[in-house]
Amino acid sequence: MEQKPLILVTNDDGYQAKGLRKLAELMKSLGEVVVVSTEEVMSAKGHSVTTVPSMKVRLEEVSAGCRKYVCNGTPVDCVKIGYQWILDRKPDIVVSGINHGTNASTNVIYSGTMAAAIEASMDGIKAVGFSLDSYESDADFDHLDEYIIAITKDVLENGLPDGICLNVNFPKRSEEPIKGIKICRQAKGKWIEVFNGGQSEQGGTCLWQGAEFVYEDEGDDTDFSAMKNNYVSIVPTQFDLTARQYFDEMSRFVHIKNKK
Secondary structure (H helix, E strand, O other), X not given: OOOOOEEEEEOOOOOOOXXXXXXXXXXXXXXXXXXXXXXXXXXXOOOOOOOOOOOOXXXXXXXXXXXXXXXXXOHHHHHHHHHHHHOOOOOOEEEEEEEEXXXXXXXXXXXHHHHHHHHHHHOOOOEEEEEEOOOOOOOOOHHHHHHHHXXXXXXXXXXXXXXXXXXXXXXXXXOOOOOOEEEOEOOOEEEEXXXXXXXXXXXXXXXXXXXXXXXXXXXXXXXXXXXXXXXXXXXXXXXOOOOHHHHHHHHHHHHOOOOO
């Protein structure tokens, strides 16, 4: 009997998030599912890991075709613990999400959802991060089923280049159906923060941060443009940050010598 694919599911919105439950349910149609999720919301934790104190992991739920574990660490911790401690073999794929909120553009740098996928790809495991352009806790994910199943199935069957994972972002549900998929580059953009402060009872200053994301890229080949026009965006994403295109320009530094 052929062994079913082993699918590790994680997220950064916590184990009770609707997007996680949706993704785990969809994955059950493709293989054996093990969920290792964060105890609390870990949005914008990026690629952080827990070093101290010790982490706690518990088996939260067992159902047909799925085991769910909860960890009080970060999304990256969940991936590491998932395939190094809980599973008896490496998963065939890691899927992260479905994130409540877009991870398009430079959001990928801050994203715990994508950090989990990137961590898996660093260790040679196929990985995909799924995000929806809606921050609502009760967001509608039902228009994504066909695309999530198709993308995951394709990666399982055809693989990905070494060191590459997929950053998949979906537009929020509208009256019109999704038009299709576009392979994109990540748009340029940044968070503009506003800090408000007040005196702490213990002394010092307390700061509250508000922020707005601003896109600075009007290109029609970006993830932002794809979602804006009701397409699914797929950005091939890598952990190697080397800017190889600037090697020649940077060679001027080779000629700098230490002064005696």
